Amino acid sequence: MRQVPTYALYGEKSSNQPMDWLHCESIPARSSRFNWEIAAHRHANLFQILNMTRGRADCLIGEVWRPLKPPVAVLVMPGVVHGFRFSPDTDGHVLTLLADQALQFPGLAPQLRPLLAQSRIIELPADSSPAVAQAVHAVVSDYAGSGISRVGMIEAQLTVLLITLGRVLAADADALSPNRHAAAFRALLDQHYREQRSVAFYARKLGISEVHLNRVCRASLGHSALGVINQRLLVEARRDLTFTLLSVKEVAYSLGFQDPAYFTRFFTKQAGITPTEFRRRSVRNEPTIQ
Incomplete structure (x- = not known):
C-alpha cells in the first residue's frame, strides 16, 4: 500500500471546546469540503466513533472497502488506515477521542472493553439505534454548549454510547x-x-x-x-x-x-x-x- 498520511488530533480552537481529549463534528461539516470523500489516512493516538443516520457510504478499514447502510456505527482504533466515500445526502456525526481516554470511563464494564477496542463496522439493530443516536446527540449538544457540569454530562453520555455499542457486539456471537x-x-x-x-x-x-x-x-x-x-x-x-x-x-x-x-x-x-x-x-x- 502506498504511504498513508498520519493526522494528529484535529479540531478548531474554540472557546466552546470543553476539553482537549474530545472533538465532535457532523459528517457533512468536513466531508462536504472534500467532495464527500475522506481519503485513506490514520491517526496515531485517536479513537473515533462514526454514527451514520442517513445516506450511503463506502468505508475503508485496513485494506478493505465495505458499504455502509444506516443506521450504522464505525469504530476506528489508533493507527488503523481508514477512509470514507459518502453520498451528498449523508448525515451523522464523528466523535474523536484521545485513545488513552476512550475506554476508561468507570461505568464501562471490563468485559465490553475488548469488544470495543477493535476497528469495526457495527450494524445497529432497531432496538439499539435510537439509544445510540440519542447519546451521540447529547454529547454533541453539550460539547458545543456551556451548561453546568457539561464535561460530566459528556462523560456520562459517552459511557451510555459505548455500553450500547458494546451490548450490540456482545449479542453477536460471531x-x-x-x-x-x-x-x-x-x-x-x-x-x-x-x-x-x-x-x-x-x-x-x-x-x-x-x-x-x-x-x-x-x-x-x-x-x-x-x-x-x-x-x-x-x-x-x-x-x-x-x-x-x-x-x-x-x-x-x-x-x-x-x-x-x-x-x-x-x-x-x-x-x-x-x-x-x-x-x-x-x-x-x-x-x-x-
Whole structure:
C-alpha cells in the first residue's frame, strides 16, 4: 500500500471546546469540503466513533472497502488506515477521542472493553439505534454548549454510547471468538512492547500460529501483527517526545532500541517525520501532520 498520511488530533480552537481529549463534528461539516470523500489516512493516538443516520457510504478499514447502510456505527482504533466515500445526502456525526481516554470511563464494564477496542463496522439493530443516536446527540449538544457540569454530562453520555455499542457486539456471537485473540494480543503488547518482542513470541504466548495471529490482526485491527507492534511503539514514542524531557537517544533506549540511529529511521518511516522535528513542532504547537 502506498504511504498513508498520519493526522494528529484535529479540531478548531474554540472557546466552546470543553476539553482537549474530545472533538465532535457532523459528517457533512468536513466531508462536504472534500467532495464527500475522506481519503485513506490514520491517526496515531485517536479513537473515533462514526454514527451514520442517513445516506450511503463506502468505508475503508485496513485494506478493505465495505458499504455502509444506516443506521450504522464505525469504530476506528489508533493507527488503523481508514477512509470514507459518502453520498451528498449523508448525515451523522464523528466523535474523536484521545485513545488513552476512550475506554476508561468507570461505568464501562471490563468485559465490553475488548469488544470495543477493535476497528469495526457495527450494524445497529432497531432496538439499539435510537439509544445510540440519542447519546451521540447529547454529547454533541453539550460539547458545543456551556451548561453546568457539561464535561460530566459528556462523560456520562459517552459511557451510555459505548455500553450500547458494546451490548450490540456482545449479542453477536460471531464477533466474540476472533476478537478474544486480538484483545489478548493487545493486552500482551501493552506489557511487552518496550522489550522489542517478535511476532513469534506473541503467537506462542497466545497458543496460536504466526499465520493465524496475522489473520486475526488484519481482520480486527487493520494491520499485520508486526504493523500493530510498530504502531504501539510509535504511539509511545510520540507520547515520550511530547510529554517528557528525555532526549531522543533516551527515548530510543526506553523503547528497547539498541541503536538510536535505527530508532530515528523507524520513527521517520512510521510517522513521516524525524523524532527531532516532531518534538520541535510539538513544543511550538505546530501541526505534526505528514
